[in-house]
Amino acid sequence: MRNTAAEDTLEPDPVDTRLGARLAALRAERGWSLGELAEHSGVSRSTLSRAERAEISPTASLLNRLCHVYGRTMSQLLSEVEAEPALLVRVAEQPVWQDRTSGFVRRSVSPPAPGLRGELVEGRLAAGADIGYDRPPVPGLEQHIWVLAGELEVTAQDIEHHLETGDCLRLRVWGPTRFRCAGPDEVRYALAVVLP
Template identity: 80%
Template sequence: MRRDEVEPGGVDALLGARLAELRAERGWSLGELAERSGISRSTLSRAERAETSPTAALLNRLCAVYGRTMSQLLSEIEAEPAPVVRSADQPVWEDPSSGFVRRSVSPPHTGLRGELVEGRLAPGADIAYDRPPVPGLEQHVWLLEGELEVTVQDVAHSLGAGDCLRLRVWGPTRFRCPGPRPARYALAVVLP
């Protein structure tokens, strides 16, 4: 499936519908959301209509505007929260344009402050977030395999397998896999 083709009734369709609901709940036009997020009206419209699969950077900007983490947003399109989510049932979201794969490991629950995510970056993958989804978000990045460079407010941290970085996110961050092997990491996210 090409990036600009989405499966009817799939994750992208559910995500698009939820994004449209969040905008409608606030009474914002596409123009108002475009001003708040820095994303063009046409891109927002295509994402809401599930005509395209949003990138990680785009979702991050929308999460910042709506005051949610990416996991919270994705959990809002899941059916019912369960106390246990088997490995085969853990939602996986992929951003093919950046080489980023995200697995929501924690059972979804909107009332909890912490969550666990598995991230995978292909060699050479480079993802820049211009702002945190929630200011002051606490993150623990535990690198399981490969090499990872995490830049937080212009300070680069090079991680090797087994290393763990703790940070509070107030500004831009960047995750980069210098290669030659993929990077796989566990990310613990805690709301302030």
């Protein structure tokens, strides 16, 4: 994924290109203009246009807003730009997405598949990384957050939860959430997501 001005002169990342095309298709399916999507998502028309043309690599926050508008989880959206999911997902085939701006790395360990409501994600946040989501991609989304190494602070429904290695937080997401690496080192966690 690209984020620096020097990288913008390079060819678009193939995942960004497929993601941009899928975002444009989702907007077209609804018959929305960029202006209408901007109103629904709270994202500027220019940012939406650049994301659809793969001129920028979308951030986790931007994708979360669009997922909310389109009623998808981030994993569902990302799986739509990947090949048909297999029953066995080898580690080398697990899609990895990175938001370099926030220091967030997301591995889709068990991507969404037709007929299944759950998925499994590995998240890594660099020391000091802090990600905020203004809304869930799907209201009432069930999440189980299991810290594999490090310390993680999760804020949901205005309650801050401090998790250490081995701790698990279970919740349904209805409003804003925040994930923050609370320790001096990277935090690694497993996130089980189940659609309502």
